Amino acid sequence: MMLLDPGFLIIQTLNGLQLSMLLFLLSIGLSVVFGLMNFINLAHGTLYMIGAYLALSAVRLFDSFWIALILAPLGVAMVGAVLYALLLRHLQSRGPMSQVLVTFGLIFVGIDAVRMIWGPLPHGLPVPDVLDGRMEILGEVYPTYRLFIIAVGIVALIGLYFGLERTRLGAMVRAGVDDRTMTAALGINIDRVFFLVFCLGCWLAGVAGVISAPVFSVFPGMDMSILILTLIVVVVGGPGSLWGAAVGSLLIGMVDTYGQILAPEFARATIYALMAAILLLRPHGLLPARPIH
Amino acid sequence: MNPAGISLQSVDAGYDHGHVLQGLSFSVEPGEMVALLGRNGSGKTTALKTIMGILRAQSGRIEFSDIDITDKATYKIAGLGIAYVPETRGIFASLSVHEHLTLVGAKSGWSLDRIYDTFPRLAERRSHRGSKLSGGEQQMLAIARALRMGPRLLILDEPTEGLAPVIVEEIATIIEGLKHEGMTMVIVEQNYAFAARIADRIHIIGRGRLRWSGTPAEFDADDEVRFTWLGI
Numbered sequence: 001m002m003l004l005d006p007g008f009l010i011i012q013t014l015n016g017l018q019l020s021m022l023l024f025l026l027s028i029g030l031s032v033v034f035g036l037m038n039f040i041n042l043a044h045g046t047l048y049m050i051g052a053y054l055a056l057s058a059v060r061l062f063d064s065f066w067i068a069l070i071l072a073p074l075g076v077a078m079v080g081a082v083l084y085a086l087l088l089r090h091l092q093s094r095g096p097m098s099q100v101l102v103t104f105g106l107i108f109v110g111i112d113a114v115r116m117i118w119g120p121l122p123h124g125l126p127v128p129d130v131l132d133g134r135m136e137i138l139g140e141v142y143p144t145y146r147l148f149i150i151a152v153g154i155v156a157l158i159g160l161y162f163g164l165e166r167t168r169l170g171a172m173v174r175a176g177v178d179d180r181t182m183t184a185a186l187g188i189n190i191d192r193v194f195f196l197v198f199c200l201g202c203w204l205a206g207v208a209g210v211i212s213a214p215v216f217s218v219f220p221g222m223d224m225s226i227l228i229l230t231l232i233v234v235v236v237g238g239p240g241s242l243w244g245a246a247v248g249s250l251l252i253g254m255v256d257t258y259g260q261i262l263a264p265e266f267a268r269a270t271i272y273a274l275m276a277a278i279l280l281l282r283p284h285g286l287l288p289a290r291p292i293h
Numbered sequence: 294m295n296p297a298g299i300s301l302q303s304v305d306a307g308y309d310h311g312h313v314l315q316g317l318s319f320s321v322e323p324g325e326m327v328a329l330l331g332r333n334g335s336g337k338t339t340a341l342k343t344i345m346g347i348l349r350a351q352s353g354r355i356e357f358s359d360i361d362i363t364d365k366a367t368y369k370i371a372g373l374g375i376a377y378v379p380e381t382r383g384i385f386a387s388l389s390v391h392e393h394l395t396l397v398g399a400k401s402g403w404s405l406d407r408i409y410d411t412f413p414r415l416a417e418r419r420s421h422r423g424s425k426l427s428g429g430e431q432q433m434l435a436i437a438r439a440l441r442m443g444p445r446l447l448i449l450d451e452p453t454e455g456l457a458p459v460i461v462e463e464i465a466t467i468i469e470g471l472k473h474e475g476m477t478m479v480i481v482e483q484n485y486a487f488a489a490r491i492a493d494r495i496h497i498i499g500r501g502r503l504r505w506s507g508t509p510a511e512f513d514a515d516d517e518v519r520f521t522w523l524g525i
Contacts, residue, residue: 178386189366
């Protein structure tokens with residue numbers, strides 16, 4: 001019955017869209033990095049959490065959400081760069097098992113680190129004044145800030161599309177995903193391209209952390225549930241592909257949102273069942289980047 | 294263009310399950326066009342991959358223009374001026390023809406205008422993605438992309454394999470043009486008539502070693518060598 005009420009549908013679709021856009025910001029970096037180097041970084045959610053905490057500190061220091069939105073993702077990108085230089089770089093030539101174990105360990109290091117620095121209690125971040133209101137959309141009233149999250153995701157999608165499809169660096173990334181060896185044989189330092197993409201992915205995870213902080217509470221371990229969904233998005237969408245990450249995010253964001261309302265006790269099970277079904281039908285995901293030979 | 298020579302000295306290399314190259318030595322002089330011949334599995338493609346650093350030499354030494362490139366990374370070897378057209382052509386499915394040609398581009402390389410004049414088919418297809426090209430178009434694109442790099446040594450692995458005779462002729466014309474310009478080239482060929490026609494010198498590889506070396510005329514005259522190492 002609820003499904004026939006247009007007001008309900010509009011609100012829930014917007015909620016689903018909001019989750020989808022956060023998932024997109026998180027999954028695109030993970031997905032392209034995986035597509036380029038077969039490198040899996042389970043600590044990607046940790047970078048999201050660090051983004052939220054850095055935003056907390058930046059707001060305390062500068063009393064401005066917007067300054068936090070600029071500084072915190074840069075901080076996250078720097079954390080990512082250091083992590084890469086000290087640790088992750090050495091895991092590239094190792095098999096997936098070492099990558100999974102080490103980056104899985106980093107998740108717990110991350111949780112303990114934020115607990116030591118910011119304390120164990122949950123924090124909240126106020127919604128910036130300009131966006132602290134409600135807007136009417138299709139006859140329904142919806143919080144402006146949540147529309148802002150959706151807008152950030154759409155802007156990121158468009159920006160990444162142009163970056164990937166219209167720039168030389170984007171062409172190098174696509175070439176690297178298609179055929180890494182040939183890309184190197186053209187004189188392109190694929191490791192450096194990978195590093196840039198990795199840092200950009202961390203930056204986007206940081207952005208997701210900052211913009212989600214005013215909506216969800218900020219606490220040690222806030223990364224866990226969204227990390228699982230992000231990994232599912234990468235697998236379902238197909239690694240290495242912008243459209244794969246976009247479509248996967250939309251699908252998982254919507255199914256999770258509607259699932260929580262229509263059948264809360266089965267919501268997560270539904271997502272896993274959906275993932276299993278998609279992988280049975282399309283083992284490489286919905287829109288994989290790599291051509292299937 | 295400033296052509297450069299290359300030499301392999303007692304190179305051992307191969308895959309996990311064993312050595313394909315077993316003390317392979319040969320050299321190519323600046324401006325020379327060398328054809329590498331040999332049966333399937335004799336180590337020709339492995340030799341090219343080892344030059345490019347795609348496979349690591351376990352021992353021996355590879356020198357390009359008097360620089361030791363044995364342990365250099367692939368992108369650095371390419372950066373020194375070796376362009377590689379692999380047997381699989383290495384066309385990127387998600388890049389357009391034009392993107393293939395703008396991905397790399399050295400000052401010493403061919404201009405886009407010259408590329409599109411020489412390969413009119415690529416000009417027609419400039420916005421098509423790699424996955425939409427025919428085999429002949431892919432081969433031309435792979436060669437054109439290599440020329441954009443302004444190489445001092447061009448390596449071609451079976452450039453005529455599986456192509457229609459018309460296209461083979463077109464590619465032969467381009468390769469002969471490059472030869473007249475003095476480009477150093479190494480070409481692996483199964484089409485022996487084609488190889489004998491364009492090469493200055495022929496090296497025959499058998500079971501990972503150099504077995505014979507000589508001019509195309511000597512190759513034509515030596516029935517025994519052709520029978521022993523190529524089975525013809």
